Amino acid sequence: MFKNHLKIAWRSLRKQPFLSVLNTLGLAIGIAGTLLICLYIYDELTYDRMFADAERIHRINVDMKFGGPDKQVSQVSGPMAAAVLQDIPQVEQTLRFRPWGTASLSRADSKELVLENNTAFADSTLIDMLGLKVLYGNPKDALSGPNKLLLTKSAAEKHFNLSDAVGQEVVFNESQTYTVSGVIEDLPKNSFLSTYSVFMSMLSHQDQNVNWGNHNYNTFIKLKPNTDPEDIAAPLQGMVEKYLIPYAQEFFPGITLEQFEASGNYVRYSTIPLVDIHLHSNREADMSQNSDYKDIYILSFIALFLILLASINFMNLSTAYSLKRSKEVGIRKTLGSNKMTLVRQFLTESGLMTFGSMVIGIALVIVVLPYFNDLANKSIAFPYLNPVFWGILLLSVLILGLFSGSYPAFFMSRFVPIRVLKGTGENTVGGSKLRSTLVVFQFVVSVFLIIGTLVVSQQLQFIQNKDLGYEKDQVLLVNNVNRLGSELPAFKERVKSLAQVGNASLSGFLPTPSYRTDSSYFLEGKMNQESAINMQGWQVDFDYINTLGLKMQAGRTFDPSITTDSSAVIINESALAVMQMEPEEALGKRIFNGIGEEGFSHFTIVGVVKNFHFESMRNQIRPLALHIGNSSGLMAIKLKSGNFEGAIAQIQTLWDATAPGIAFDYEFMDDSFDRVYQNERRLGTIFIIFTSLSIFIACLGLFGLAAFNAQKRIKEIGVRKVLGASVSQITYRLSFDFLKLVFIAILAAVPIGWIAMDRWLQDFTYRIDIGWTVFVLAALLASGIAILTVSYQSIKAAVMNPVKSLRTE
Amino acid sequence: MIQIKNLKKSFRTEEVETLALNNVNLKVEEGEFVAIMGPSGCGKSTLLNIIGMLDNPTEGSYNFAGHEVAGLRESQRTQLRKGNLGFVFQSFNLIDELTVFENVELPLIYLKMSKSERKEKVMAVLERMKIAHRKNHFPQQLSGGQQQRVAISRAVVTNPKLILADEPTGNLDSKNGIEVMNLLTELNQEGTTIVMVTHSDRDSHYAHRVVNLFDGQIVTESQNRAIGAII
Structure with a gap:
């Protein structure tokens, strides 16, 4: 019996190649996308679990305020x-x-x-x-x-x-x-x-x-x-x-x-399990770049959406095209087939298609995995030899096949033979309301994902273009300059004298990822722990502020001609706020840095620098103190516009002359800056890819439904044309019904998208407001794509010679 | 009104080319009632479709009321067809999703007539066809005879110069069939030209003239003497 089912299933799939291809392709893409995300999530969830007794290992954290x-x-x-x-x-x-x-x-x-x-x-x-x-x-x-x-x-x-x-x-x-x-x-x-x-x-x-x-x-x-x-x-x-x-x-x-x-003030110790660190630790001085568990939730949702969209497609297309097979069902029932036999027959078909989709989906994943690894910065291997993986995959595909196939199977097996054989079946068979609902759902998901993608990319854009308070463009960062030892000051002066170079500064502390250190400072006369001010304390040189283009709020920059500037300090606006002082009030005040081997060192505030971003925009700008000192890990060189390659070559020539045998290692500051937002950017790209996939799947379904609809209304189109309707009038009529659904979906998706993305943005201290343009753009995109998808079928139906369509009677 | 000269129509499938119409010459005067007869597959419907401007001839010329139709683009044919031609089909071809009133109103919408004018015209024609009491019903709720009366209403609501009927009684019992033929005769007597394809000898006797087609060619033409005097 099963063999017979399989044979019939194979034949009917071949008889309707358009439907079979759409169904299999949609499902295959859905399976591939979901599988990729699942592999990614699995990788994220299994971080650090390979270590011995990993679940018994914990890290000690500290939360403190001083x-x-x-x-x-x-x-x-x-x-x-x-x-x-x-x-x-x-x-x-x-x-x-x-x-x-x-x-x-x-x-x-x-x-x-x-x-x-x-x-x-x-x-x-x-x-x-x-x-x-x-x-x-x-x-x-x-x-x-x-x-x-x-x-x-x-x-x-x-x-x-x-x-x-x-x-x-x-x-x-x-x-x-x-x-x-x-x-x-x-x-x-x-x-x-x-x-x-x-x-x-x-x-x-x-x-x-x-x-x-x-x-x-x-x-x-x-x-x-x-x-x-x-x-x-x-x-x-x-x-x-x-x-x-x-x-x-x-x-x-x-x-x-x-x-x-x-x-x-407080100091609070706590522990975090080793296996939770990767997704749940967002702390200073983490040893590796961690992920956010929220991203895992987001990706899980996208995976669920993808497979749901593909499954809905399957149901929609199968039920729609089942009308074509109503005659077959009628005849089979008349000849004595019972309902369950028919259900099994149709389930075999959907099972066969799902299985085919799985094979194609797996092939897609294998092909795409290396690129995906590159994109996601992972080294996920396809688990060819993992029996658990295959077990879960086969079971999921079986469930998917049953889930997607059961509705069409029961739907078709319910056809009443007399009606369908008399040809009145088409009008009495329901299901179109459900199909419309499912299409609306698909587009709600798609529009929501479009909104998400737009907001994420706008936020990234915002970060990229926000006034950072310093100039990261045209700044070359040379690594390991402390290798030059005593030659370093001379090297710096030689670089500064190059025509292409605007300025140069030596410091390991930069607004982009580099050294950080903080300690407690005290205002003179307030040497008690209640008045401690925890600040970043950066050692910089006299050219630092000019090289990075920092702006002064009050006072002056460091001046090499003033000998006392070796104990001068410039604080930022955040530090001023913590001190609860006006800029002018702070100038000339002395602060003490209590921790250091030589005991207390004092500094005089000579200037207040405007706040600049030296951490991720997820965080507030913290208090900062700049003072003159030796911290020569990096050299920042501000280049003048023009031939960068020439300038770099000149600097390298100087380097090689000063330090033969030591590698000249540099990067541009904006590249270094980009690394801060690597995770966001990666998430943004992943968002875009899977959003496109889900829209593509939704469109496959819409395409199939539009084709079906045009076919079902072929007589009506013929009659209308005979009565004088133009091609555009008919195209409009056929497309409008679908666009109405897309429009409803947009209305539903906008509030959901707004709420969800607003919550996502809350993680950023510096963030965009979601403007109405996002929603208009999402609506235009969704309806534009839907129009393109549907109108192809509608136009095809509308230009058809009515003689042909009326002859199908 | 209609002048057809050396008209040919061939259909091409993957393997064979079939000549559906071969050197057809036909003239229909204004106010005439012409029946086209012949066995299945002789090209009757193809000829009717060309006369109805639904299809283009492969060769030859077709002049409708002074306009050469052969070779016109589809949009131009649609333009020429609108308001000038009415169609009555064997299977009625009413739109199931529209009510009787809306079905009849359809050609007027495509003529961009105002709503009040449309209502007036539709109601007038429905009254005349004695189907006005069913105006809010859907096609499936009507009998075959009633459906065909709606279809004829739809064909005449624009006051066309020419009505093309493709086996208008083919799906009807004899009582309803006679009723439909009487309606067509009535319209003809009011001045509308009618070209009708039929299998039925009885129906052909309502026409002034019968054209017999065989294998795509006109084999005989005969004048009817006793119009409407049959049965």
Whole structure:
């Protein structure tokens, strides 16, 4: 019986190639899109789960306020790890990282430098706690003493034969010599360590600020089995009174926890499971670029929409075209077929089509996956050999086939034989209302997605074009200038004297991603913790403000001819607001920076700089203090308009003359700026792609329905033409019915889109207002696409010779 | 009114070319009632469609009221057809979704007539065809005879010079058939030219003249003496 069903199914699919192709294609695209999103989401959800006992590993976070705005940080003080291990019995093991950013490596016997993007000091527990696979070397020994270093396979291969690597010496940042004590497998792409390639033993880290006041260590703890993280919350918070307050008393003699908190300050410790970090941690000093769980929700919705749209298409087209088969149903019933046999017959057909769609969909995914990986910055592999994947996929496709096929099957099997055979069936068979409703639903989804896409891209545009308060264009950033050592000031002067160069400044602190450090400042005469002001404190040089085009609100910029400017400070408007002062009032006031090895250093406010954005526009601009100092990680060079390549070549020539053998590494500041919004941009692109897909699917359905409608009304069109209707009148008539549905959909989608996108925008401190133009544009786009889709069929029907259409009687 | 010279019409399918009309010459004067007869497939309907400007001849000339029709573009044919021609079909070809009134009103809408004028004309013709009491019904709610009366109403509502009828009684019983033929005769007597395709000997006797087609050619033409005196 089933074989017979299959045979008939295959024949009827071939008999209606137009319908079969539309149905299969729509469903295949829907399946491919949904599958891609599912693979993406799966990848995001499985972050960091590959590590040993990952669900027992947690990171200690701190939320604190100590003057200035509150901060959420993913790093805690250096002594914390030892303290929790000693004081909290549920803690089994701890692991600290001190990320050290980009560094150069060279073999001890070679001058050739290789840059590694991400390096970190790590405790010796690294391998054991995370269960990393050591390819060469003794796992126990790897980071157990000073000057030991661990390389990933890729990093090691750049310098040595893998098997020889262990025991070799490498020079780190051209200063410190380390011995390679182990080579590990490259770190999985979907882990928080994916970008790290070099780990130095923590024991070699010379940190003068290992105290409870500095928060510089990403600290992980492994809890004993069956420990509820809630159980350690209280003892963890107890660290404040036990260790932090005694430390604070060195600066504020006699201060108690109560006094500290009474002034509105606080320090709160908490933990986050390792496996939650990727989607739920948006903190300062995260070790990797994290995603937002909200994006996962958004993508899940899009995936659901895609498959729903494709399934609706399937139902709509199948029921519409079933009218053509009403005669077949009538005859089968007359000859004794019962309802269930017919249902099975039609389900076999839809099953066959769904299966075909799945095969095509999978093929599409395999073809597209490399491009998608590029776009999404992932390395998702198609899970060819994963039986669970195939099981879920087949089950989902089976459900999809049943879901999409059941309505048409039951719908068709209900035909009353006498009516359909007499030919009055067409008019008595219902279902067109449901079809209209489904079309409306499809377009609600499409219009909503269009609105979403427009808002996301407008917000991105806004960020791109917003006055940042500094000039990021035509600024060249040269990396690793501290390599030039004592030659650096001379190099800078030589660069400045080039005709193509407007100005140049040395500082590791830039508005685009670069160094950050903050500490507490006090106004003179208010040396108590209630009046502490937490600010970013950046060391810059005399050319900094001019090079970046910062604008002064009051006072003056740094002046090399004024000797006291070595202790001058320029604050931004946010800092002024925290001090609750007018600009003129602040000028000449002295502030103290309380934390530093040489104790208190004082600065005199000589100017107030207008606020400029140095963090993502999701956040407020924080208080900032600029003072003269040596921080020579980067050199910013403002170029004059014209031949950039020529200018860069000239600078490189100077560089090569000054520092032969050291690579000249640069980028443009606007590229660096773009990286801040990489996630948003990626989301925007993904949005656009899947929105287009869903519109395409909706249009396939509309196209099929329009064809069906034109066919059904072929007699009417003929009669109207005989009676004198013009082609345009008929086209309008045929198209109008569909456009009416699209119009209803627009009305429904606009409020939903407005509410949803308004909520999305709330995440940005600096954001656009959603204007009416977005909705008009979305409406025009949707109806424009619908008109194009429908009018093709309508015009085709309208220009047909009425003699032909009337002959079909 | 109608002058057809050396008219040819061929249809081409994938393999064969069929000559539906071969060298047809026909003249119809104003006020005439002409019946076209012949066996199935002889080209009657093709000829009627060309006369009705629904189709273009492959060769030859067709002059309608002083206008050469052969070779006109579709939009030009539509323009010439509007208001000048009325159609009556065997299967009525009423639009199921429209009421009786709306069906009859349709050609007037395409003539861009005002609403009040349309109402007046439609009601007048429905009264005359004795179907006004059914004006708000849909076609399926009517009997065959009633449906054909609506179709004739629709054909004459624009006061056309020429009515083309394609087996107007083919789907009707004899009582309703006679009624329809009497209506057509009445219209003819008022001056409307009628060209009718029929299989029925009885119906052909209502015409002034009978043209016999066979294999795409006119084989005989005969004048009827006793108009309307049959049965």
